[in-house]
Amino acid sequence: MGRRRLRRPDPADAARALPEAIAALSRTLPAAPSPETFRRAKFDHPEAAPALWRLLFRVLSPLPADGASASLALEAQARWVKSALRSQGYPRRALVQLPDDGSQGGRELLLALAWLLARGPLPERLLTQSHVRLGDEIPVCECEALASPGLPAPSVEAEGCVDIRHLQWLMGKLRLQWRNLMASQQEQCALLGKIHSYTRGCHSDRSLGHLSVTETELLRDPEGGRQLLRRLEMENAQLEAALEWRHRELIFWQWMDTVLDACSPEASPLTFLPRIPEPGPGAARLLARELQTLQEELREAAEARRAAWQAVVGGHGPEWRAARRALQTAVAQDLAALQRAWEQDEGRARPHGPRRLVRTEAKVPGGPGLWAAEATEALRAREACLEAVLRQLQGQCRQELARLAGARPGLIWVPPPAR
Amino acid sequence: MLPAECSRRLVAELRDALDSCAERQRQLEQSLRVSRRLLRVWEPAETPAPEPTPGSEINKEAPSSACPPSPQDLKELELLTQALEKAVRVRKGLSKAGEGVKARSLKSGSASTATKASAPPSTSRCTGSRAPETKPPRGVHHPWVPAKDLPGRRLLLVGDGAHMGQGAGANKPEAGLRDQQIVPQAASQVPEAFTLKDKGALLRLPEAFRKAASRNASLWAQLSSMQTRDSVDAAAATAKTQFLQKMQTAAGLPSSMLSAAEVGRLQKACSMLRLRMREELTADPKDWTQEYRSLLTLEGLQALAGQCLHRLQELQELRSAVVEQPQGPWPEGPPRAALPCGGGADPVWSPQLLLYSSTQELQTLAALRLRVAMLDQQVHLEKVLMAELLPLLSEQEPLGRPWLALCRAAHCLLCEGGQRFLTVLQDEPADRLSPP
Numbered sequence: 070m071g072r073r074r075l076r077r078p079d080p081a082d083a084a085r086a087l088p089e090a091i092a093a094l095s096r097t098l099p100a101a102p103s104p105e106t107f108r109r110a111k112f113d114h115p116e117a118a119p120a121l122w123r124l125l126f127r128v129l130s131p132l133p134a135d136g137a138s139a140s141l142a143l144e145a146q147a148r149w150v151k152s153a154l155r156s157q158g159y160p161r162r163a164l165v166q167l168p169d170d171g172s173q174g175g176r177e178l179l180l181a182l183a184w185l186l187a188r189g190p191l192p193e194r195l196l197t198q199s200h201v202r203l204g205d206e207i208p209v210c211e212c213e214a215l216a217s218p219g220l221p222a223p224s225v226e227a228e229g230c231v232d233i234r235h236l237q238w239l240m241g242k243l244r245l246q247w248r249n250l251m252a253s254q255q256e257q258c259a260l261l262g263k264i265h266s267y268t269r270g271c272h273s274d275r276s277l278g279h280l281s282v283t284e285t286e287l288l289r290d291p292e293g294g295r296q297l298l299r300r301l302e303m304e305n306a307q308l309e310a311a312l313e314w315r316h317r318e319l320i321f322w323q324w325m326d327t328v329l330d331a332c333s334p335e336a337s338p339l340t341f342l343p344r345i346p347e348p349g350p351g352a353a354r355l356l357a358r359e360l361q362t363l364q365e366e367l368r369e370a371a372e373a374r375r376a377a378w379q380a381v382v383g384g385h386g387p388e389w390r391a392a393r394r395a396l397q398t399a400v401a402q403d404l405a406a407l408q409r410a411w412e413q414d415e416g417r418a419r420p421h422g423p424r425r426l427v428r429t430e431a432k433v434p435g436g437p438g439l440w441a442a443e444a445t446e447a448l449r450a451r452e453a454c455l456e457a458v459l460r461q462l463q464g465q466c467r468q469e470l471a472r473l474a475g476a477r478p479g480l481i482w483v484p485p486p487a488r
Numbered sequence: 489m490l491p492a493e494c495s496r497r498l499v500a501e502l503r504d505a506l507d508s509c510a511e512r513q514r515q516l517e518q519s520l521r522v523s524r525r526l527l528r529v530w531e532p533a534e535t536p537a538p539e540p541t542p543g544s545e546i547n548k549e550a551p552s553s554a555c556p557p558s559p560q561d562l563k564e565l566e567l568l569t570q571a572l573e574k575a576v577r578v579r580k581g582l583s584k585a586g587e588g589v590k591a592r593s594l595k596s597g598s599a600s601t602a603t604k605a606s607a608p609p610s611t612s613r614c615t616g617s618r619a620p621e622t623k624p625p626r627g628v629h630h631p632w633v634p635a636k637d638l639p640g641r642r643l644l645l646v647g648d649g650a651h652m653g654q655g656a657g658a659n660k661p662e663a664g665l666r667d668q669q670i671v672p673q674a675a676s677q678v679p680e681a682f683t684l685k686d687k688g689a690l691l692r693l694p695e696a697f698r699k700a701a702s703r704n705a706s707l708w709a710q711l712s713s714m715q716t717r718d719s720v721d722a723a724a725a726t727a728k729t730q731f732l733q734k735m736q737t738a739a740g741l742p743s744s745m746l747s748a749a750e751v752g753r754l755q756k757a758c759s760m761l762r763l764r765m766r767e768e769l770t771a772d773p774k775d776w777t778q779e780y781r782s783l784l785t786l787e788g789l790q791a792l793a794g795q796c797l798h799r800l801q802e803l804q805e806l807r808s809a810v811v812e813q814p815q816g817p818w819p820e821g822p823p824r825a826a827l828p829c830g831g832g833a834d835p836v837w838s839p840q841l842l843l844y845s846s847t848q849e850l851q852t853l854a855a856l857r858l859r860v861a862m863l864d865q866q867v868h869l870e871k872v873l874m875a876e877l878l879p880l881l882s883e884q885e886p887l888g889r890p891w892l893a894l895c896r897a898a899h900c901l902l903c904e905g906g907q908r909f910l911t912v913l914q915d916e917p918a919d920r921l922s923p924p
Contacts, residue, residue: 158750160736184735187728190835193711197837203701207842207854231495233897239502240869240906246509247862251855253516258854260523262847267688273698276841280691282523285684288691289530301700308707315714315721322727329734352751353804355875359758360797367765367790374783381776392777400784404792407764411756424842426850438841441849448856454766455863462870466902469878474895479915485908 087324090317096310097192099199100127110175111328117175122147125181128195129153143171154181163332176332183325192311197422201300204281204425205261209444265428276437277427362465494876501872505865529681705839712836750803757796761789866905873902 091104102120110117126146130153141149147169154164164181167174185191261282268280280288287294382389424439474480490498768786773779844850877898884891892912900909 161738180735183731187732190715193715194835196711197835200837201704207857209842209857229495230489230492231499232489233894233901236490236498236502237897237901237906239499239506240901243502243506243509244906246506246513247858250509250513250516251858253513253520254854254858255851257516257520257523258851259847260520260527262850264523264526264684264688267684268691270689271691271693273693280688280693282519282526284693285526285688285691286522287697288693289526294694294697298697298700301697301704305700305703305707308704308711312707312710312714315711315724319721319724319727322724322731325731326727326734329731329738332738352755353800355871356751356755356758357797357800357804358875359871360754360793360800363758363762363765364790364793364797367761367786367793370765370769371783371786371790374779374786378780378783393780396777396781397784400781400788403785404788407760408757408792411753411760422837422840424840427841427843428845429843430845438843441842441844441853444842445849445853445856448853448860451860452856452863454763455860455867457766458762459863459867459870462867462874463903463905466870466874466878466899470881470895470899470903473881474912480892481913481915483911483913485904485910 086317086320090314090321093310093313093317094192094321097196097307097314098124098128099195099307100124107179110179111324111331113174113176115173115175118173118178119143119171121175121178121182122150122171125150125154125178125185128182128185128191144169147171150181159184176328179328180325180332183322183328187322192307192314196304196307196311199304201297201304202423203283203301204277204427205265205283206423206425208423209439209447210422261426262428265426269428277425279428281425490880494880498873498876501869505869508865527684529683532681708837708839712838715836751800754796754800757792761793761796765789870902873898877902 088104091107095101095104095107101124102117106117106120110121122143123146126141126149129150147167151165151167159181161177161180164174164177167177264282264285265279268285269278271280272278272284283297287297427438471482474482489495765786768782768789771778771782773782844853881891881895881898884894892914896909896912900906904910
C-alpha cells in the first residue's frame with residue numbers, strides 16, 4: 070500500500086476548487102440551478118429557495134420528469150418534497166417548518182441536498198434512471214415496476230359507498246386487461262424477433278450483432294435520429310460532469326461543514342410536530358398482519374418438528390453432541406446472513422435492471438450475458454412461489470368464511486366445482 | 489353496500505392496479521406501433537432532407553462539401569461518376585427522375601448526389617434477387633468519401649463507406665456498392681421500395697451516432713469503476729459520513745420515527761423469511777443431521793419473525809405517540825410490495841445482455857414475466873381484500889339476505905379470484921310453509 074500524500078488544501082486552491090466542484094455538480098444534476106444559486110443559498114438569500122425546491126423535487130421524484138409533474142405548482146412540489154424527505158428519515162426539523170410557498174429556506178434546502186448526496190451515489194442513480202436506452206430492453210425482475218410510488222394523484226375521486234359488485238366488476242376488468250396485455254406482448258416479441266434477424270450483421274459492435282428497434286428507427290427517421298443523438302450527447306456531458314464531481318467533491322463537503330455551522334443549532338425536540346404525512350398506516354397494518362401469520366406458521370411447523378425430534382433423539386450416540394454444536398453454529402451464521410440481506414440496503418446477488426435483448430445463434434457457455442433459458446427458469450420458480458402464496462391465502466379465506474358461515478345454522482355452502 | 493372508508497380504500501387499490509396495467513399497455517402499444525412501421529415499406533425521406541449528423545452540414549444544392557475530399561478521393565469520385573454515366577447511358581428507359589437527378593449531380597459534383605445517380609441503373613437488377621450482383625461501375629471499390637455528409641438516408645447505408653474511401657481494407661466492399669442500389673427515390677417513381685426484410689442486413693449506423701454511443705459506454709464504464717474503487721477515496725467518504733452524523737446530532741427529531749425505509753426493510757424481511765420457510769418445509773431431509781438443521785432453522789426463523797414483529801409494533805407505538813395522524817390525499821410513501829431480490833437497481837448503469845435464440849424463447853420469457861407481475865398484483869390485492877372484507881363480515885351480525893349476499897360475493901373475490909361463485913342454500917325450518 071503506497072503512502073498517499075495528503076496535502077491540506079490551501080485557501081488559494083480552495084477558492085478555485087470550490088466553484089469548479091459546484092459547477093460540476095450543477096452540470097451533472099438534472100435541472101440544477103447555477104453555481105451562483107448555491108452560493109446564495111448558503112447565505113439564505115430568498116431567491117435561491119424556489120430553484121432548490123424544484124431541484125429537490127426533480128431529484129426525489131421517482132418518475133422521469135414529464136409535463137405532468139413539472140407543471141405542479143411550486144407549493145405542491147414543496148409539500149411533496151417535505152413528505153418524501155421525511156419518509157426517507159431526514160433529520161432536520163427546520164425543513165419541515167419552512168413555508169410551503171417556497172419563498173424561504175435556501176440554506177436548509179442546501180443542507181437537504183447535501184444530505185441526499187452524502188447518503189448515496191445520487192448523480193449516478195439519476196443518470197441511470199434517465200439513461201438513453203439504445204437497445205430493446207426487457208426487465209428480468211419486476212423490481213423497477215413495483216418500487217415506484219406514484220406522485221400525488223391530480224384528483225382523488227370522492228367515492229361514496231360502493232356495492233361489492235362494483236369491486237367484482239373492477240376485478241373482471243383487470244383480468245381482461247391482463248389478457249389483452251399478454252396478447253400484445255406476444256405480438257411485440259414476434260416483431261422484435263423479425264427485426265433482430267433481418268438486421269443481423271449490421272451492428273458495429275460484434276457482440277451485439279444486430280440492430281435494435283431504436284437503432285433501426287433512427288435510420289428510418291433521420292429527424293428522430295438527430296434527437297436521439299442530441300440526447301446521447303447531453304448524457305455524455307452529464308456523465309463527464311459526474312466524473313469531475315467525483316474527483317472534486319471533497320472540497321464541497323468541507324464547504325458544507327461551514328454551511329451547517331452557520332445554521333443555528335436546533336432547539337430540543339418538541340412534543341408537537343407539524344402535520345407531516347407519514348408512510349400510510351395501511352402498509353404497516355398489512356405488514357403486521359403478515360408477520361403475525363408468518364410467525365404462527367413457523368411456530369406450528371417448528372413445534373411439530375421439535376416433537377418429532379424429541380421422540381427419536383434418545384437413539385443417537387455420543388457423536389451427536391459434537392455434531393450438535395457445529396450445526397447450531399452453522400444455522401446461526403446462516404440466519405445472520407439472511408438478516409444482513411434485509412438490514413443492509415446493498416444486498417443484491419445479481420445486478421438487476423432491464424437487459425438488452427440480443428438474438429444469437431451461438432451457444433457459447435458463460436457468454437457475455439444472461440441466457441433466456443436461465444432467466445425463464447428463475448421466473449418459473451418465482452411463478453411457482455407466487456402461485457403457492459396465492460393458493461395459501463385463498464385457502465385461509467375459505468377457512469375463515471366457512472367458520473363464519475358455520476356459526477350460523479341452516480346454511481349449506483356449495484362450492485363451485487374444482488378445476 | 490360497503491362502508492365508505494372501506495369502499496374508498498378498496499376502489500383505490502383496484503384502480504391503482506388497473507392504472508398500472510393500462511400504463512404497461514400504453515407503452516407496449518407505442519412499441520408495437522414503431523415495430524410495425526419498421527417492418528412495413530419505409531416511406532422515402534422528404535427532399536431536401538436535412539443532415540442527420542449535426543456539425544457536418546452539407547446542403548444538397550451546395551457544391552462544396554464541409555470537409556474537402558482529398559485528391560485521391562476526388563479522382564475516385566470522378567471515376568465513379570464516369571462509370572455511372574456510362575451505366576446510365578447503357579440503361580436507357582429508366583425512370584426520368586433518375587435522369588433528372590443524375591443531371592443535377594453531374595453539375596454539382598457533390599458526392600452525395602452520385603448516390604442517386606447510381607440508384608436507377610442498379611435497382612432494376614435488384615428485383616428478384618438479393619444476392620450480391622456484379623457491380624455496375626466496375627473497378628471502383630470505394631464508393632465515396634465524405635459519406636458522413638450525405639443527406640437523408642444515404643448516410644445509413646454508407647456509414648462504413650467513410651472509412652473505405654481511404655483505401656483501408658473495406659470490410660464489405662460489396663456491401664458498400666450494394667448500398668447504392670437500395671436508396672429509395674425521392675421522386676414518385678420508386679422502382680423498388682425499402683423493406684427491412686429484404687435489405688435490412690445492409691443497414692449501417694451513422695458515424696456520429698456510433699461515436700457518441702461508444703463514448704457513452706466508455707464513460708459509464710469509468711463511472712462504474714469509480715464506484716467500486718470508492719474505498720480508495722477515503723477522504724471524501726469520511727467527510728460524507730461525518731457530515732451525516734453532524735446533521736443527525738444537530739437535528740431536532742428523534743431518529744427512530746417510522747420511516748418508509750424501515751417499513752420497506754421489514755417487508756423485505758417478511759418475504760425473505762417466508763421464502764426461506766418454504767424452502768425448509770419442502771426440503772426432504774435425508775438424515776438426522778439435516779433434520780436437526782432444518783428444525784433449528786425453523787426455530788430461528790420463528791425468532792426472527794418475532795423480532796421483526798416486535799420492532800414494527802414498537803415503531804407504530806412511537807409514531808402514534810408523537811405525531812398527529814395525517815389526513816388528506818397524501819402520497820403513500822413506501823413501495824407496497826416486498827421484493828425478494830435485493831430491491832433497488834444498481835446505481836450505476838452497466839450494459840447487460842439477455843441472449844435468446846428463437847422467437848419462441850423470447851415469447852415464453854416475456855409471457856412468464858407478465859404472469860409473474862400479474863401474480864404479484866393478485867397476491868397484493870388478495871391481502872388487501874382480506875384485510876378489509878374479513879373483519880367486515882365477522883363484525884356484522886344481521887342474519888338477513890344482505891349479509892349472505894356479501895358473504896357470497898366475498899367468497900367469490902377472495903377465494904376464487906373473482907371468477908366463480910358458490911351457491912348458498914338456506915335450509916328453511918320445517919314449520920315455515922313459504923316456498924324456497
